[in-house]
Amino acid sequence: MKLTHRYQSGACVLTIDGEVDVTTSHELETYLDLVRRSLDDHLVVDAGRLSFLDSSGLTVLLAAAILAQARGAAVHLVGLQPRVARILEITGAMVAIRTHEDVEQALTAAGSMSGSGVAEPV
Template sequence: MPQLTLAHQRLPGVSVIAVTGEMDATNRGQLESYLRRARTHPSEGLVFDLSRVPFMDSSGLHVLLMCATDCLRNGGAVHLAAVQPLPARLFEVTGVVAHLPVYDTVDAAVSAALNS
């Protein structure tokens, strides 16, 4: 099973989840468990730093969408940052880019999360 490395940084008003590794069906449970533990303030904005995610399949995408739905339900929003080419293509083909904002940098995503 490919291992994900996950790190969480809580800033005032927004949390940043840095993901390293491939996001797929083999580690979906690991990502879901981590998000349940890390999201202690569901109404805050959430930024996913995807700069070190070279590949994502529909399972990883599903986790992001479920997290975004939960954030919206609680008054927050999900922002994606530094998306690599293969995951970016998945977001484009599936139309996710119309629903989840994507930013070139983590700083830009954090700024947007704080102003939304």
């Protein structure tokens, strides 16, 4: 698994390349703790190259989503592969984690969110 990040438009944009499973989920959790400047920032996860996500990786993402929601932000997943999207669907995680087609769409959604973590009406 390879992790990279950048800061853009009030969000930490994280790219995951590879698999997140029981052997790498702790690395993802540690990386998130290190790169997030603030829990108030939205976390945009570019998952276009995320080939596999197991329950331990999902737990890390859900924990990040809970922390973000408590601060009026959110976790946004971008470019999900069908296999990863299916995991989110069958577990019901789509309720806590927002999904988007691309990073720009996620950043736009993040920018339009109110302090309550809910998208403002258009």
